[in-house]
Amino acid sequence: MFSRRQMIRPVAVQVNALIEDSLCHYRRLIGEGIRLEFAA
Amino acid sequence: MEPTPALADRQQFDQVLGNLFLNARDASPLAHGAPAIRIDVRDTGIGMDDATRQQIFEPFFTTKGVGKGTGLGLAVVLGAIQQDHGMIEAHSALGRGTTFSVFWPLAEAVRQRCPGLPVLFVSGYTDDIIALHGFVREGVALLEKPFSPSVLARKVRGIVDARSARGA
Numbered sequence: 001m002f003s004r005r006q007m008i009r010p011v012a013v014q015v016n017a018l019i020e021d022s023l024c025h026y027r028r029l030i031g032e033g034i035r036l037e038f039a040a
Numbered sequence: 041m042e043p044t045p046a047l048a049d050r051q052q053f054d055q056v057l058g059n060l061f062l063n064a065r066d067a068s069p070l071a072h073g074a075p076a077i078r079i080d081v082r083d084t085g086i087g088m089d090d091a092t093r094q095q096i097f098e099p100f101f102t103t104k105g106v107g108k109g110t111g112l113g114l115a116v117v118l119g120a121i122q123q124d125h126g127m128i129e130a131h132s133a134l135g136r137g138t139t140f141s142v143f144w145p146l147a148e149a150v151r152q153r154c155p156g157l158p159v160l161f162v163s164g165y166t167d168d169i170i171a172l173h174g175f176v177r178e179g180v181a182l183l184e185k186p187f188s189p190s191v192l193a194r195k196v197r198g199i200v201d202a203r204s205a206r207g208a
Contacts, residue, residue, distance in 0.1 A: 008052065012045040018053060029058055030065040
C-alpha cells in the first residue's frame with residue numbers, strides 16, 4: 001500500500017511562474033463559460 | 041527582484057489549485073458554459089467602496105438617509121435572480137459610478153436542464169422570422185407581441201394542458 005503512494009518532493013518554487021505555466025490547463029479544466037483572471 | 045519562493049510539491053500544488061478551481065466552477069450557477077442573457081445597469085454616480093459593496097445585498101442595508109431607502113431593493117433583486125438560477129455582479133469605483141451585471145440563463149438552457157418545463161417564448165418578431173433563424177421548433181410555443189391578457193392566458197393554458205396530457 002505504501003509503495004503505491006506518490007513520492008512527495010517539496011521544492012522551492014516560484015508560485016507566480018508556476019500558476020502562469022498552468023493557466024491554460026486550468027482554463028481548460030473549468031471550461032469556456034468561466035473567465036479565469038490571474039493577478040500576480 | 042524575484043518573489044520569495046514557496047516550498048511545494050509541484051503535483052500537489054496543481055492538485056490543490058485544480059480542485060479549488062473546480063469547486064469555484066461548481067459553485068457558479070451559470071457555469072458549464074450555460075448561455076445567458078446579460079443586462080448591465082451602469083451609472084456614473086458617486087460609486088461605493090468595497091466595504092459598502094460587500095453589504096449591498098443584505099436586507100435592510102442602505103446608504104440612503106432615514107426614510108429614504110428601505111434597504112430591501114437589492115435584497116429583492118438578488119432573491120429574484122437566484123430563484124431564476126441567475127447571477128448578479130456589482131462593480132464600483134468610488135466617485136466614478138457603479139455597474140450591476142445581471143445574468144439570466146437562456147430559456148433554451150433551462151429547457152435542456154429541465155426537459156418537462158413548459159416554456160413560452162415571447163417575441164416582437166413574427167414567427168416567420170424566428171423560424172427562419174431556426175429558433176422555433178416543433179412543439180415550441182411562441183407568443184407574438186403585442187398581445188392581450190386573454191391571448192396570454194390562452195397560450196399559457198394551452199402549454200400547461202399539453203404538459204398535463206403528456207402526464208408530466
